[in-house]
Amino acid sequence: MRGKRLISLLILILLWQALSSLVRQPFLPSPPEVARLLLKGSAFRALSGHIAISLLRVICALILAFVPALVLGIASGRSRSFDRLVSPMMYVLFPIPKIALLPLVILFLGLGNGSKIFMVSLIVFFQYYLNILDGVKEIDSHYFDSFRSLGGGFLSSLGHLILPALLPRIFSSVRLTLGTGIAVLFLTETYASRSGIGWYIMDAWSRLAYAEMYGGIALLGAAGYLLMELVNLSERRFCPWRAP
């Protein structure tokens, strides 16, 4: 299994190498050129610092979006009248390209972390909400019937039924929103910013420092891969009933 993963990553690097050899342009350096830069201590330290800032922002944003989406998703999933009240609003707001609100968000929250975290949360919130809503609606009604026959009420069903039943879907949502979150954060960091991997990559591009630019992209990809693996590992740990 681990061998196949390594082969998959190797194929990606070989494709990059092949494209670089084919194009032979300074704006597409080869993997060894980028690796040489990353192996330099100073460049790696600078890049790691920006990656750490970006990941912290993404993680804060995901948590900030997850909590209200979970509460609203469960409430809508279990109460038809609440669903009728809330879901139409969500369906209207979901397709609006919220990234267009970035200048406005910056006016309200400033140029620091607040506006970037808020922007990412705003976008991933809807993905969480819709996924959790569908997940709650899909929970077999027999579970609730059986739980009620044992005297369980709504509040105790949260911990005993709803959250465990939702866990696999929550992990799927985290995987999905992690990708979206990183992409959105990249955009927000290119806008009047002096830190984060988005700023680093765009700054390197403006200086024509292509090896640095690709170093940033490669490290961002690696960080994304590690986070995905962490989510998968957590899913295996917390959802042991899932058939492999």
Add this chain to the structure above:
Amino acid sequence: MVLLEATGLSFSYTREDGTAYPVLKDFSLSLDEGESLVILGPSGCGKSTLLKILGGFLRSRTGEVLYRGRRVEKPFRRGQMVFQDPQQLLPWLTVEENMIFPERRGRVPKAARDSLLEKVGIEEFRESYTHQLSGGMKQRAALARALFALPELLFMDEPFVSLDAPSRQELQEMVLKLWKDEGLSLLFVTHDVGEALFLADRILIMGRDYSFTYMANPLPYPRERWSESFLREEIRIHSLLEASRSSR
């Protein structure tokens, strides 16, 4: 002594076009303590709906259900339901955790857990998740789960319908034993005449025309499935069932 009594029950489902589709009309039932009543009837005659109303999972439009003289308005602990597919088993819990749900393992003495697992013959699967079990084992786990609540009354909705014949017979024998040993009352829904004759003190035949007929099971215990009297009764009930198949 009467344990469960229902009078004047009516129930309709609503079709997609908004019109009502009645399944029960002015239905009555009475179950004595320790009695085994099997409800028999063709598909679509309202057997499962009736069981859900009696168990408090659905509300009848008219009439009432009384358990020990008290009105049933929601599911109750002393009346446990075992569904057709063991849908009440939670996939994120092991067999043992499902059995004692919502209690935690540490709060239930091991001897009590062992005894119940052994009673339903599933002790070697106690750590398995439900997707690792066969249909028969799932039903045993569902039974263990129902019995853990110390019910007086078991509602069973075609629990063995998806099992192969040997597993079905094995579980029927186990239910019969549990019913006698635990002093339970049983309300069992099936469309299998042999199963009804094997398990019932009394059989209720429901028709698609909202009719219902009670008949005592004359067969003494232990019941031999291939005995002449068993087969004779089976033929008699089949003919009664045929008569009840008239369409709505």
